[in-house]
Amino acid sequence: MNTLVTQADDKSAVQPSYSKILELTPHTGWAAEFWQSLTPLKDQVANHPFFQDIADGKMTHEGFKYALLNLYPLVGHFPSYMALNLAKAIRFEQPGVLEARNWLIRNIKTEERHLFWYRDWAEGFGVPISALNHVTPPPAMNAVNHFLWNINTYGTLAEGIAATNLAIEWATGDWTIKVFKGMQAYANKAGMTIDTRTLAWLRAHAQYDDEHPHEAMELVKRLCDHDPVQQEKARHAAEQGLGYYHLAIDHCYGAI
Numbered sequence: 001m002n003t004l005v006t007q008a009d010d011k012s013a014v015q016p017s018y019s020k021i022l023e024l025t026p027h028t029g030w031a032a033e034f035w036q037s038l039t040p041l042k043d044q045v046a047n048h049p050f051f052q053d054i055a056d057g058k059m060t061h062e063g064f065k066y067a068l069l070n071l072y073p074l075v076g077h078f079p080s081y082m083a084l085n086l087a088k089a090i091r092f093e094q095p096g097v098l099e100a101r102n103w104l105i106r107n108i109k110t111e112e113r114h115l116f117w118y119r120d121w122a123e124g125f126g127v128p129i130s131a132l133n134h135v136t137p138p139p140a141m142n143a144v145n146h147f148l149w150n151i152n153t154y155g156t157l158a159e160g161i162a163a164t165n166l167a168i169e170w171a172t173g174d175w176t177i178k179v180f181k182g183m184q185a186y187a188n189k190a191g192m193t194i195d196t197r198t199l200a201w202l203r204a205h206a207q208y209d210d211e212h213p214h215e216a217m218e219l220v221k222r223l224c225d226h227d228p229v230q231q232e233k234a235r236h237a238a239e240q241g242l243g244y245y246h247l248a249i250d251h252c253y254g255a256i
């Protein structure tokens, strides 16, 4: 048999080592405590009555429009937050840094499509792109953005991943599951188009994106192992990320 053909058929022979998937390990010791301490805060966001109302088919058209408009910067800027953090991933001799670099690059690339899927949802629900492009969310909904700009600029690599990819993507992966299931309730309502285009963003986050928080936790473990000070800083960053996310959703719920 031709050796060249054999090698080309064997994917492991041609795939460079950087494409290896990040292997998840069980949470033990400090990592288990870290994860457990954040779970109730994540649940507060994911189980917020705002998301429950949407899942139960009770959200008004105005409520959807307000939320889609004012949450747009969080979605639209998400890869930029990661890019700020990626700029710090340069000390390849340190544990976890090379894996964090590779993972952030892949995640940023994925987010390229998510912006457009979110815009399709917003447009299908009556929010024009011109409005999205010019939105300044109310302070309580924009605080999460200011926090993420700040922590990804001035925090450590682990703090940025904890605040952004662990905290925000974790809660988002959870609430999108129940919201996605409830969206058919709006199929015949005025001003709301339900189809594969308008549901693409929700579907993505309810399905494959939910691996991201687990991968983010794995990176935090590798970056902070054996360093209790860094572990606590990363935990605090995730706690703050969830706190600001909760503040945004609380405000949104109160305003509609």
Ligand SMILES: [Fe+2]
Pocket: 111, 114, 205, 209
């Ligand atoms: Fe996304």
